[in-house]
Amino acid sequence: MRLTNVIRSVLLILPLVRPGALPSQTLPPVISDGGVVNTADYTPAISPGSLIAIFGSNLAPDVIAASTIPLPVSLGGVSVLIDDRTRTVEAPLFFVSPGQVNAQMPYGLARADLRVSIRTAAGTSNAVECRTVPAAPKLFTWTQDGKGEAILLHADVSLVSEEAPAAPGEVVILYLTGLGGVTPPVVAGAAAGDGGAGGPLRSVTANIQVTVQGHPATVWWAGLAPYFAGLYQVNLQVPAQCRNMSSVITVSAGAGASQQTVYTHVRDRSAIVAHGTVTAKGGPVQGAGNAVAIPPGAFRHES
Numbered sequence: 042m043r044l045t046n047v048i049r050s051v052l053l054i055l056p057l058v059r060p061g062a063l064p065s066q067t068l069p070p071v072i073s074d075g076g077v078v079n080t081a082d083y084t085p086a087i088s089p090g091s092l093i094a095i096f097g098s099n100l101a102p103d104v105i106a107a108s109t110i111p112l113p114v115s116l117g118g119v120s121v122l123i124d125d126r127t128r129t130v131e132a133p134l135f136f137v138s139p140g141q142v143n144a145q146m147p148y149g150l151a152r153a154d155l156r157v158s159i160r161t162a163a164g165t166s167n168a169v170e171c172r173t174v175p176a177a178p179k180l181f182t183w184t185q186d187g188k189g190e191a192i193l194l195h196a197d198v199s200l201v202s203e204e205a206p207a208a209p210g211e212v213v214i215l216y217l218t219g220l221g222g223v224t225p226p227v228v229a230g231a232a233a234g235d236g237g238a239g240g241p242l243r244s245v246t247a248n249i250q251v252t253v254q255g256h257p258a259t260v261w262w263a264g265l266a267p268y269f270a271g272l273y274q275v276n277l278q279v280p281a282q283c284r285n286m287s288s289v290i291t292v293s294a295g296a297g298a299s300q301q302t303v304y305t306h307v308r309d310r311s312a313i314v315a316h317g318t319v320t321a322k323g324g325p326v327q328g329a330g331n332a333v334a335i336p337p338g339a340f341r342h343e344s
Contacts (some may be wrong), residue, residue: 110270
């Protein structure tokens with residue numbers, strides 16, 4: 042799977058369902074109680090810059106996805122309004138649909154306790170309370186529900202999987218949301234830089250710690266994924282102590298912590314599977330709880 046397809050899966054960017062004129066929307070939007078959540082594990086843990094999902098009814102006339110970066114703040118006449126009690130700002134949008142809208146929480150809001158509403162041609166929804174914290178790391182998973190296998194890539198951007206596990210000591214790339222503020226600062230909805238012609242890398246300001254199988258991993262870099270809006274990545278080195286198994290992986294940022302049940306696959310590709318001393322007279326070879334007797338003459342030395 043190409044990296045772009047991985048990211049599309051992470052951000053849940055949906056295709057435009059119906060081309061041409063949009064259907065009219067006559068009923069005003071309604072946001073469900075507790076309907077503002079992050080898009081990784083769909084809990085209310087949200088920080089500045091987090092990718093968020095808003096659930097409700099009559100939220101948009103159709104399913105429409107953003108096709109450009111910087112992300113738009115209006116799609117099909119739909120806008121997400123964030124009120125921080127001092128001003129109201131529009132959040133950048135990934136896609137809108139009648140039952141779900143995905144957006145990015147803006148940076149630089151004056152207060153943590155917010156009101157979120159949606160405006161359409163048919164009116165403005167109820168305002169739902171939402172509280173942000175400085176960092177709320179949540180890992181993306183292949184099941185897109187924050188459970189199970191983490192979205193983790195090898196350095197060549199191939200997928201870490203049971204068939205292609207990470208190795209102890211290998212540097213891998215983890216994708217997540219909720220790491221909070223970055224430096225240099227960036228406007229929500231804008232593409233993150235690549236450290237070159239695309240602009241500076243945007244490193245997170247929080248102290249990032251990662252564990253794999255309970256062992257601390259070396260974090261080489263954490264920040265916004267280059268070329269994408271609102272997606273964070275952590276470049277980490279799998280601890281040398283990790284054994285061959287499905288391994289729980291966790292991320293903490295300041296006081297915030299990720300899910301405790303997300304895992305990845307680790308296997309020592311150079312692991313010794315059997316050992317023994319065999320001479321011309323034969324000898325035992327042991328491994329995986331079994332022993333095999335090599336008979337005399339099976340191996341011979343040739344000068």
